[in-house]
Amino acid sequence: MKAMVVEKFGAPLVLRDMPEPQLRGPYDVIVKIHACGVCHTDLHAAHGDWPVKPKLPLIPGHEGVGVVEKVGELVTHLQVGDRVGVPWLHSACGLCDPCLSGWETLCAHQHMTGYSVDGSYAEKVVADGRFVGKIPDALDFAAVSPHFCAGVTTYKAVKVGGAAPDKVVLISGLGGLGHMALQYAKVAGATTIGVDVQEHSLDLAKKLGADEVINAASQDVGKTAQKLGGVDIVIATAVSAKAFRASFDALKPGGKLVIVGLPPEELPIPVFELVLQGKSVIGSIVGTRKDLEETLDLAARGLVKCNYAVEPLEAVNDIFGRMQAGKIEGRMVLQIS
Ligand SMILES: [Zn+2]
Ligand SMILES: [Zn+2]
Incomplete structure (x- = not known):
């Protein structure tokens, strides 16, 4: 064969x-x-x-x-x-x-x-x-x-994050996985924010019904998300240390960063904010x-x-x-x- x-x-x-x-x-x-x-x-x-x-x-x-x-x-x-x-x-x-x-x-x-x-x-x-x-x-x-794979992996991540109608979910990276994660978050009734560095990916997110989009190449994701009130759950599919840190900074106190992408470097997670703001970092596999x-x-x-x-x-x-x-x-x- x-x-x-x-x-x-x-x-x-x-x-x-x-x-x-x-x-x-x-x-x-x-x-x-x-x-x-x-x-x-x-x-x-x-x-x-x-x-x-x-x-x-x-x-x-x-x-x-x-x-x-x-x-x-x-x-x-x-x-x-x-x-x-x-x-x-x-x-x-x-x-x-x-x-x-x-x-x-x-x-x-x-x-x-x-x-x-x-x-x-x-x-x-x-x-x-x-x-x-x-x-x-x-x-x-x-x-x-x-x-x-892309479907079940992001479905599980959205489920693990606890997406619900009263939650704000930020999707970091809107590629093969992220554009599906966005749809699962919407099915769960959540308010959604799409983040990417490519305009065509942000356009796709808008077409799929994202409530907000942030271009990480030109905007500070953490600050912009906090101005919008902060997010309860991040589904992190983008694999750069910078994207992880920005996602973490976007979380409200008690928020969850659910990671499905595997970056080549260690995660830059500030432990003081993790502890004092009761944030969680969760890995999710398929x-x-x-x-x-x-x-x-x-x-x-x-x-x-x-x-x-x-x-x-x-x-x-x-x-x-x-x-x-x-x-x-x-x-x-x-x-x-
Ligand atoms: Zn796969
Ligand atoms: Zn077993």
Whole structure:
């Protein structure tokens, strides 16, 4: 089968004819992939940027969506022909404290799709059937693909932050993740402020119904947000130390900074303000199977849409280049079959 493969960290991905994946256990499924979104994490995986390195060679991709082609002997909830997506959380142990308390995303024994196991920049992928998400009929493959990472990740962050009609939510960074976070905050009934350095991203936020927008390149985000009364929750997707600090300064006393982006440097958080103003800094990683089900339901009801464009599988190196240059608006989705 055709796949785009990372053979060496930092080198371009290579188009290869790879062996077709096989069922490894009784709960596995083989999925014929139709589309897969390109996440910033895939770029970090391809560069080996993070302390825990991915496998090599690696087929990245954790927004793969397609049709079940084969099921293991103990799979009863899926059938050949079902439409599913294969998210970042490939599998978890099901037995540890996080797994038992509905936080399988924190399982220390998890596998990550397109990182510790091969992902969906390929014509087929093997998945643990217990961790795939069923795609509602109303949604086509390319449109639903980004909901499997960008969607569920920001949905979870908005949920963790406690967005509600009486809260003000600031979204820092309005790219692939941020423009979806903004919509989830609106669905929760919150007042929303969009922050970015690109005018086209701020225009998109306005179109999506942001109550206010702040251009971080020309305005002081902390001071401007405080003039507006301060914010209860920040969803931080922008990954610069400056953006984190500005987000922190925008918070009201008791406010929460929920971080989903991973910056290359340490966080510049002033401890006096953290303590004396009772602010919280919270990390949030993807979402559980329950969160994914809720995310897909919101998508099926047309309440949250991803702004995306489709390109062929082979375009991924070019897409990575544009991603690094900050030239992508919304999400790029690879059309695979
Ligand atoms: Zn992702
Ligand atoms: Zn576990």
